[in-house]
Amino acid sequence: MxxxxxxxxxxxxxxxxxxxxxxxxxxxxxxxxxxxxxxxxxxxxxxxxxxxxxxxxxxxxxxxxxxxxxxxxxxxxxxxxxxxxxxxxxxxxxxxxxxxxxxxxxxxxxxxxxxxxxxxxxxxxxxxxxxxxxxxxxxxxxxxxxxxxxxxxxxxxxxxxxxxxxxxxxxxxxxxxxxxxxxxxxxxxxxxxxxxxxxxxxxxxxxxxxxxxxxxxxxxxxGKIMPAVLFYGKETHVGEPMSGLTANFMASFLTQQMEWNPFFREFDLGESTPLPVSLQQKDLKINYTTQTPYRVEALYNVFLMKRNATEIMNIFHQVATESANACNSAYMKICEREGIEPIGKVNVLHYEELEYYAKGRLGPEVVASLKDEVIANPSWDDREKSIRIADILMTNCQELGPTMILLFAPPYYxxxxxxxxxxxxxxxxxxxxxxxxxxxxxxxxxxxxxxxxxxxxxSYMDDKQEWDSYERNTPVWGETYSIPFADMQKLNxxxxxxxxxxxxxxxxxxxxxxxxxxxxxxxxxxxxxxxxxxxxxxxx
Missing domain, CATH: 3.40.630.10 (Zn peptidases)
Structure with a gap:
């Protein structure tokens, strides 16, 4: 010895x-x-x-x-x-x-x-x-x-x-x-x-x-996964507030529903996951102006036990849809009160739907170039890049707005x-x-x-169909972030x-x-x- x-x-x-x-x-x-x-x-x-x-x-x-x-x-x-x-x-x-x-x-x-x-x-x-x-x-x-x-x-x-x-x-x-x-x-x-x-x-x-x-x-x-959302509204001058729709207004409905939402809580073997909370919510405007904020991001922390990415996205979609409906209802009442026509109805889209639409409208080469522009920014981490990719695509496809773009931001455990x-x-x-x-x-x-x-x-046990959902809805997937799911399955x-x-x-x-x-x-x-x-x- x-x-x-x-x-x-x-x-x-x-x-x-x-x-x-x-x-x-x-x-x-x-x-x-x-x-x-x-x-x-x-x-x-x-x-x-x-x-x-x-x-x-x-x-x-x-x-x-x-x-x-x-x-x-x-x-x-x-x-x-x-x-x-x-x-x-x-x-x-x-x-x-x-x-x-x-x-x-x-x-x-x-x-x-x-x-x-x-x-x-x-x-x-x-x-x-x-x-x-x-x-x-x-x-x-x-x-x-x-x-x-x-x-x-x-x-x-x-x-x-x-x-x-x-x-x-x-x-x-x-x-x-x-x-x-x-x-x-x-x-x-x-x-x-x-x-x-x-x-x-x-x-x-x-x-x-x-x-x-x-x-x-x-x-x-x-486990931990981070559902995220880009709220894309309609800009206007602060002096004409009803000519637009602030992303802050939209975000307030979803964040209230995501914070401490028991739908995301899991129970297993006598233990339970902590309730979800927001980890970040911010306006994408860099500088102060009198233009209303029409692009806002939010990241939500969700813990996992048995669920996978597909199941979380399904729940997230349900909560976001209910929040969008509540937002639309409140907005319509305000428009009626003010005697004006609404600018539109808030929709809910998954990131994969946005990218598919953008490729059809702009072409795959343009979409790839726009994504590369974001990826090349050295000052943004994977979370910021994920949101910014959705943002740049929406900026080039504004006819889809106002909308909530649902996606995943790294990391995923x-x-x-x-x-x-x-x-x-x-x-x-x-x-x-x-x-x-x-x-x-x-x-x-x-x-x-x-x-x-x-x-x-x-010891990852889900099949490829389950992790496909994560890949398709994570904007930086295969660029700056990936998970070796196939090799993980070999380590049984x-x-x-x-x-x-x-x-x-x-x-x-x-x-x-x-x-x-x-x-x-x-x-x-x-x-x-x-x-x-x-x-x-x-x-x-």
């Missing part, structure tokens, strides 16, 4: 702090550099010094890389895929301590001089000495450190099992890293003759409500669940037993991880998430519970891996 670098709590803590110190905020140079740093760190292991071809980097766009490290046993084709992400959110909220955000030991000490600034629960945790503070300690570089420790031990003790570590960038934004990794996983499955038996993530255990300190493991991950899988049932029972017997810890199972995770991109293995307990992800007070991270979870993960492959149970 003396040859192991990362098998003790102290060495795990040191490894974590080193990983955190490689700051890797999404969309920064740090995120780009992290992959090379990690590859160099992994090749410190004797196994990868001898098998350097088993540590690889793969392109994930914008200079970012996916890192894979394969421990390949000569005795088995059965494989556990260890999934993590290494990007983090920003650190602006750390204020005058921002320079220490990626230095956990120093930050935790420094916070003692600033504890009056902290919420009471964070202050109590700080003074207890049980937590390590810092950006990425909880979400989720500790998960990566645990996977590195597992693969090291497997390589030295020559476990009859394959472990494939996969860690990705960009989970916090669009999951470009995981979407890029999926085709590589499908390729490696064939190239190395691997039989994937489990996709094991180690995202942290999240509290279910403020003050909740229960420890959770997850046998699935909630399909839901995944393995709660009824026999191997997962056994794994959950084992982890509960280990927690109880070794640590007097109650382990609670949740069927859908509600923090959204990259597990959404494995159950999922499980077991990670360390922590609090306040994405907050200044993000912190990791050290007993959970350095003592409890390492034992539970190793016991799980050993049990799945009929290895001798871990002996303390």
């Amino acid at each position: 003396s040859d192991l670098l990362w098998d003790k709590p102290e060495s795990l803590r040191t490894l974590l702090c080193e990983l955190v110190s490689w700051q890797s905020r999404s969309r920064t140079e740090g995120e780009i550099n992290f992959a090379n740093n990690l590859k160099a760190k992994l090749t410190e292991l004797q196994y990868f010094k001898k098998n350097s071809n088993y540590v690889n980097l793969y392109e994930a766009g914008q200079g970012r890389k996916v890192v894979t490290a394969l421990y390949k046993s000569r005795e088995s084709v059965e494989t556990i895929v260890l999934i993590s992400h290494f990007d983090t959110v920003g650190t602006e909220e750390f204020g005058n301590l921002e320079s220490l955000a990626y230095q956990p030991e120093e930050l935790t000490k420094a916070l003692l001089d600033h504890k009056i600034e902290l919420p009471l629960d964070a202050r109590v945790d700080l003074e207890s000495g049980d937590y390590l503070f810092g950006r990425g300690t909880m979400d989720m570089k500790m998960g990566l450190a645990l996977h590195m420790s597992l693969i090291e031990k497997a390589s030295i003790e020559k476990w009859p099992i394959n472990l494939l570590l996969v860690t990705v960038p960009d989970e916090e934004v669009d999951s470009a890293g995981m979407r890029a990794a999926i085709p590589k996983l499908a390729q490696m499955q064939v190239e190395h003759g691997l039989d994937y038996k489990l996709f094991l993530n180690s995202e942290p255990s999240f509290s279910q409500k403020p003050g909740d300190t229960k420890y959770y493991i997850y046998s699935g991950s909630i 399909p839901a995944v669940n393995a709660s009824d899988n026999p191997a997962v049932i056994e794994a959950v029972d084992l982890v509960k037993k280990i927690g109880s017997e070794k640590f007097d810890l109650d382990v609670h199972q949740i069927h859908y991880f509600n923090g959204i995770s990259d597990l959404s991109y494995v 293995a159950p999922v499980l998430n077991i990670g360390p307990f922590g609090k306040d992800a994405h907050k200044r007070t993000e912190r990791l519970h050290m007993e959970s991270a350095f003592h409890q979870v390492p034992v539970m993960l190793e016991s799980l891996v050993r049990s799945m492959f009929s290895l001798k149970e871990i002996v303390e």
Whole structure:
């Protein structure tokens, strides 16, 4: 055991702090550099010094890389895929301590001089000495450190099992890293003759409500999809308001119906999805003028359990149609009151209908050119580009207005669940037993991880007809955004998430519970891996 670098709590803590110190905020140079740093760190292991071809980097766009490290046993084709992400959110909220955000030991000490600034629960945790503070300690570089420790031990003790570590960038934004990794996983499955038996993530255990300190493991991950709409009205001068129809007026009807709408809520295995809310609503006018706003966009967050994109679009269409009818009714009453003729009736169209119409009216080449013009704008992200493509097509087909154009804006996370899988049932029972017997810890199972995770991109079960709806109604599909649905279907293995307990992800007070991270979870993960492959149970 003396040859192991990362098998003790102290060495795990040191490894974590080193990983955190490689700051890797999404969309920064740090995120780009992290992959090379990690590859160099992994090749410190004797196994990868001898098998350097088993540590690889793969392109994930914008200079970012996916890192894979394969421990390949000569005795088995059965494989556990260890999934993590290494990007983090920003650190602006750390204020005058921002320079220490990626230095956990120093930050935790420094916070003692600033504890009056902290919420009471964070202050109590700080003074207890049980937590390590810092950006990425909880979400989720500790998960990566645990996977590195597992693969090291497997390589030295020559476990009859394959472990494939996969860690990705960009989970916090669009999951470009995981979407890029999926085709590589499908390729490696064939190239190395691997039989994937489990996709094991180690995202942290999240509290279910403020003050909740229960420890959770997850046998699935909630899905997320973003229905969006371009409201296209009729412009006019503010001095002649009844000569037009503002998009704000139109949007008010749909947004009221979308916010907290129970039609979108799902129930499964005693759990339910959070209700939908609007994530963004804004006028597309760049500058202030006295022209009324006639183009407005809105993005709505919808969580999923069993439903797919087609089902969500059908519900979205129903809600939008009812909202358009209500809008038309209210508008007609106003026109009657003012004694004027209405300018038109608000319609509802899907983006695919708009594009089909535009190609017929303008020609496919013109439509392609208009889309390219939007795609080429470097200052717009995929969400903005999606709306702007619909907008530029509508601007050239204004006879379709006033209308609500329904579409999808990235990202899309399909839901995944393995709660009824026999191997997962056994794994959950084992982890509960280990927690109880070794640590007097109650382990609670949740069927859908509600923090959204990259597990959404494995074990996809719907047929092509279902994902076609997403492709056809996502304006940037195949240009700046895509999902490898076909390769996802090839990765047909159950999922499980077991990670360390922590609090306040994405907050200044993000912190990791050290007993959970350095003592409890390492034992539970190793016991799980050993049990799945009929290895001798871990002996303390």
